[in-house]
Amino acid sequence: MTLDMWITLAILVAAITFFVTEKLRVDVVAFLVVVALMVTGILDTSEALSGFSNPAVLTVAALFIVGGAVFQSGLAAAIGTRILVIAGKNEARLIAVLMVAVALLSSLMSDTGTVAVLLPAVVILSHDARINASKLLIPLSYGALLGGAMTLIGTTPNIIVSDLLSESGEAPFQFFSFTPIGVMMLIVGVTFMVLLGRRILPDRKTKQEEIAVQTPDELFEHYRLPDNLFRLRVRRTSLLTGRPLGQSTLRSEYNLTVLGIQRASFGRRIFSFREANHASQEPNLESLKPSAETILRTDDLLIVQGSPHDIARSSAALNLGVQPSESSSEGYLISEEAGIAEIIIPPRSKLIGKTIAGCRFGSTYRLTVLALQRPDHEGPLHVASTPLSFGDTLLVQGAWEDILALKPQRRDFIVTGQPESMLTSHDRRKAVLTASVLLGMMVLMAFNIMSVAAASMVAALAIVLSGTLTMDEAYQAIDWRSILLIAGMLPMSIALQKVQLVDLVAQGITSGLGEMGPHAVLGGLFLLTSLCTQVLSNTATTVLVSPIALATALSLNVQPQAFMMAVGVAASMAFASPVASPVNTLVMGAGNYRFSDFIKAGVPMILLMLGICMLMLPILFPF
DSSP states (O other): OHHHHHHHHHHHHHHHHHHHHHHSSSSHHHHHHHHHHHHSSSSOHHTTTTGGGOHHHHHHEEEEEEEHHHHHHHHHHHHHHHHTTTTSSOOOHHHHHHHHHHHHHTTSSSSHHHHHHHHHHHHHHHHHOOOOOOGGGHHHHHHHHHHSSSTTHHHHSHHHHHHHHHHSOOOOOTTTTTHHHOOOOOOOHHHIIIIIIIISOOOOOSTTSSOOOOOOOHHHHHHGGGGGGGEEOOOTTTTTTSSSGSSSSSSTOOEEEEEEEEEETTEEEEHHHHHTTTTTSSEEEEEOOOOOOOOOTTTTTEEEEOOOOHHHHHHHHHTTEEEEEOOOTHHHOOOSSSEEEEEETTTOOOOTOOTTTTHHHHHSSOOOOEEEEETTSSSOOOTTTOOOOOEEEEEEEEEEEHHHTTTTTTTEEEEEEEEGGSSSOOOHHHHHHHHHHHHHHHHHHTTTTSSHHHHHHHHHHHHTTSHHHSSHHHHHHSSHHHHHHHHHHHHHHHHHHHHHHHHHHHHHHHHHHHHGGGHHHHHHHHHHHHHHHHTHHHHHHHHHHHHHHHHHHHHTOOOHHHHHHHHHHTTOOSSSOOOSHHHHHHHHHHHTOHHHHHHHHHHHHHHHHHHHHHHHHHHHHHO
């Protein structure tokens, strides 16, 4: 091996190590790869930065915008609700309908978003049908993963392998090229889960039977918030009068969270309640959003959350009047502007091991944590001082925009439900426009009227120009970490080919499996990819393995399409680990699953999909 080979291999090993250990964020690792390849001279500047202009990167960014419109317009929720109506209450039928439904949705949009939208309804449906959610949620996540293998835009790996074929002068995949193999995999996957898989899955009751509920109103009741809300009146002689809220000791000494402030006023003039009692006009109650700088005044009503014991302690020490919470207390937490939602801590979150107070959650994310629940823990946990762990569920309160801002941060948070639907009531016009744009994009791709990149960019532009999403909302819909990961790792693929490491590995595969024929090589590439995707992201896996598959096909003097599709499909087979895909992470806590549950159900699924690829791909794409 040459020196350049060793340098490139060292950079690759370092990148994989960081990906697996997660000492650095994946986008930072990808950026370091670009810099390292330039500094070491393996690639020149134009080669190292070529990933940022690659059609695959622009296509994925545009598809994020289209997918964002599908979810924010309420189209995804409406489709999901209608599908669940026909699911019934029979366990086998529920599994079949859910897997097919989520696969169809995820073939056109984000699998993570699809599962996040359907998850709350599925949990409630399982409760109504008296079926433990653990029997339904792994099939839900597996259906989403299988859906990614059904169309060209179903998942990023499909786009990457097709683009690499095009760049190498080979015939790229079309919109429905993946559909035959994807449909067959879905049929086999559904059959396996209905006949055998559901018997493998645990019939386990969740510690939090309704860990993901459907609406903010249900969350309000589920967490018994009415029992924890109180109104404290700031008396004239109170120690809080005239002081900023941030300098009070309500949180630090008394564990009380101020959720709102009501102040009596007549027009623009602020009156005390004592003055109001002698006036013929009733005072208006002005609602203020609490902040550290808010100066507390006499007769302010503080809407606080806390235990009765802490309320009694604070009222005595700070000279505060305690008033019973009104029946309309829910309005303090939930409105068109603000509300409550649940977020789940995934296994790769930077918050694991930290406390809410220690990571300054409130000031960083502008949200208040009202409650903390843990699937394997009975009883309440102290919100501020309990170190967070994988699977914890946080009930947060704040502006819907701030809750929605957590959604793109999928490494650190998984937001359940659909908080974007609460920003405004569903706009039927936007839903219809989004459906029209989505259908038009599919037609342009399916009939080769435009390239995939051009059609997706036209669709994204139509979404913005039609007003379905503003430009700021379009930017927010893009998962920039994924974009940087693709753009940063594509140059690594170029480097591996440039220093001839790809040819070296391809020769090794050819010499090791080539004598057994291209079918054996096809199976080897599928297993290699599916193994890597359990520990790496599907994007990184595809970028690394697809050039090897192409070079192997060329060295065997066979058509590369079957090998490339095997890599693209196998990258979606993240069945055997809860950390292999966000959809697995999303259902793990809600289903009270263990790591072994995914291995038991996932390994047979991978082997079944391997058999389908071995049988069908040589027929669909002859060697």
